[in-house]
Amino acid sequence: MHDLKEIRQQPERFRRGVEKKGGSGADVERLVALDTRRREVLIRVEALRAERNRSSEAIAASRRQGQSVDEAMQAAARGLGEQIRQVEAELAEVEPEIDRILRALPNIPNDDVPEGDESQNREVRRWGEPAVFDEPAKPHWEIGVELGIVDFERAGKVSGPRFAFLRADGARLERALIDFMLDLHTRKHGYTEIWPPLLVNADSAFGTGQLPKFGQDMFQTTDGYYLIPTAEVPVTNLHSGEILSAADLPLRYCAYTPCFRSEAGAAGRDTRGLIRNHQFNKVELVKFTTEEDSYSELESLRRDAESVLEALGLPYRTVVVATGEMTFSNARQYDLEVWFPAQNMYREISSCSNFEAFQARRANIRYRSEAGDVRHVHTLNGSALAVGRTFAAILENYQQRDGSVMVPKALRAYLGGQDRIARG
RNA sequence: GGAGGGAUGUCUGAGCGGUUGAAAGAGCCGCACUCGAAAUGCGGUAGGCGGGCACAAACUCGCCUCGUGGGUUCGAAUCCCACUCCCUCCGCCA
Numbered sequence: 094m095h096d097l098k099e100i101r102q103q104p105e106r107f108r109r110g111v112e113k114k115g116g117s118g119a120d121v122e123r124l125v126a127l128d129t130r131r132r133e134v135l136i137r138v139e140a141l142r143a144e145r146n147r148s149s150e151a152i153a154a155s156r157r158q159g160q161s162v163d164e165a166m167q168a169a170a171r172g173l174g175e176q177i178r179q180v181e182a183e184l185a186e187v188e189p190e191i192d193r194i195l196r197a198l199p200n201i202p203n204d205d206v207p208e209g210d211e212s213q214n215r216e217v218r219r220w221g222e223p224a225v226f227d228e229p230a231k232p233h234w235e236i237g238v239e240l241g242i243v244d245f246e247r248a249g250k251v252s253g254p255r256f257a258f259l260r261a262d263g264a265r266l267e268r269a270l271i272d273f274m275l276d277l278h279t280r281k282h283g284y285t286e287i288w289p290p291l292l293v294n295a296d297s298a299f300g301t302g303q304l305p306k307f308g309q310d311m312f313q314t315t316d317g318y319y320l321i322p323t324a325e326v327p328v329t330n331l332h333s334g335e336i337l338s339a340a341d342l343p344l345r346y347c348a349y350t351p352c353f354r355s356e357a358g359a360a361g362r363d364t365r366g367l368i369r370n371h372q373f374n375k376v377e378l379v380k381f382t383t384e385e386d387s388y389s390e391l392e393s394l395r396r397d398a399e400s401v402l403e404a405l406g407l408p409y410r411t412v413v414v415a416t417g418e419m420t421f422s423n424a425r426q427y428d429l430e431v432w433f434p435a436q437n438m439y440r441e442i443s444s445c446s447n448f449e450a451f452q453a454r455r456a457n458i459r460y461r462s463e464a465g466d467v468r469h470v471h472t473l474n475g476s477a478l479a480v481g482r483t484f485a486a487i488l489e490n491y492q493q494r495d496g497s498v499m500v501p502k503a504l505r506a507y508l509g510g511q512d513r514i515a516r517g
Numbered sequence: 518g519g520a521g522g523g524a525u526g527u528c529u530g531a532g533c534g535g536u537u538g539a540a541a542g543a544g545c546c547g548c549a550c551u552c553g554a555a556a557u558g559c560g561g562u563a564g565g566c567g568g569g570c571a572c573a574a575a576c577u578c579g580c581c582u583c584g585u586g587g588g589u590u591c592g593a594a595u596c597c598c599a600c601u602c603c604c605u606c607c608g609c610c611a
Contacts, residue, residue, distance in 0.1 A: 143579055
């Protein structure tokens with residue numbers, strides 16, 4: 094959510110920014126007009142309230158001196174109350190409309206973000222050499238099924254499309270990846286591990302920006318909870334409504350959770366495999382910091398995510414995501430894309446974003462600076478990594494001619510020293 | 518599910534119709550003492566919105582806010598209603 098005062102001061106900047114993010118510039122213009130109207134009415138209503146307060150004060154003063162209450166004074170005050178009620182009704186027309194528009198307005202991109210659609214994403218890093226295969230590389234869903242470690246058919250029977258069972262070494266590999274990532278971030282990168290609720294209320298979903306516009310992307314329970322689409326939601330809202338101390342910043346959290354997404358609107362895309370399932374595991378990094386530090390924290394966050402791929406020996410590239418492909422709430426977004434040999438392309442495995450104060454305003458997360466003033470924090474988060482996609486990338490990049498899959502060295506300790514997954 | 522208690526500022530915690538936007542303590546900031554620190558003493562310290570000011574800061578005036586929403590009243594932290602959340606006990610249960 095934006096600060097209405099900032100929009101008032103720089104309407105053109107917001108209009109352009111919102112349009113780059115696919116929002117409506119007309120909404121910004123409407124907001125400015127409504128804001129002007131609101132302040133006019135507010136001045137009137139506040140003057141009336143001040144008058145009423147003065148007369149109530151006068152009644153109180155004369156009571157205190159033991160004088161009897163002046164009927165005329167009371168009647169006048171009552172009349173003021175009626176006038177106030179009328180002007181307040183005008184406010185009640187304007188304010189909900191301002192609120193409605195403001196809450197649905199996307200964040201605006203930081204200056205350094207390339208404009209345009211996905212094709213304008215700017216590569217900033219490329220790491221690792223894609224392996225060369227004698228025969229065409231198999232897709233991970235074939236490898237996994239042939240090894241007996243992934244089962245889509247039975248998942249279809251038990252749940253439906255876009256689900257998977259993992260079995261034996263598959264289930265162990267998934268668990269090993271989660272442990273490996275958590276250990277890396279908590280021991281080497283200084284994050285505090287969190288195990289959050291997997292169901293959240295509507296306020297929390299609003300705080301991070303899933304609501305009001307993207308409710309259909311989440312699974313909702315019959316009694317008003319949402320299954321989290323990412324740990325970002327509960328972990329960012331961990332400090333909602335709080336005023337943190339500057340001395341505590343930055344706060345760095347790390348959380349493994351299952352994530353649930355309805356994938357409404359993704360019909361027909363990535364219907365096979367582990368890339369786009371309704372349920373997947375993810376290790377998420379979340380930071381709370383100051384506006385001075387948030388962009389350097391974004392760089393280190395991105396490095397922390399990249400280090401997972403490097404430790405696992407998976408070739409990847411990092412792109413700055415162009416304005417048209419960015420999410421609703423963020424101001425700058427890096428995507429990490431891992432190499433999938435069977436598809437012969439890099440595909441997203443992590444998204445690292447700086448939300449600046451956008452989420453902090455929605456969730457009301459502030460801090461008291463050393464100077465003593467209260468300001469909104471900047472929030473950041475990034476996947477490090479999406480576990481299901483990492484699992485898939487390992488199968489494809491480490492596949493052997495005999496159908497087995499080598500285990501990346503960094504992971505072997507988590508699999509009791511096992512260096513290969515073969516048909517069992 | 519049943520019975521009861523509670524929600525106040527950065528935190529703990531008083532207040533229970535009118536100088537209470539709020540006692541006290543802690544924390545934090547400033548100053549004094551000190552070579553420095555600790556300890557001690559003195560002072561300051563809620564948030565939001567709007568006006569004035571050419572922007573901003575500072576300053577200043579006003580409005581709103583004591584879980585949320587509504588009501589009673591000239592006037593509500595204080596009374597009434599609804600809701601949310603937390604705690605205790607009982608029941609049930611992984």
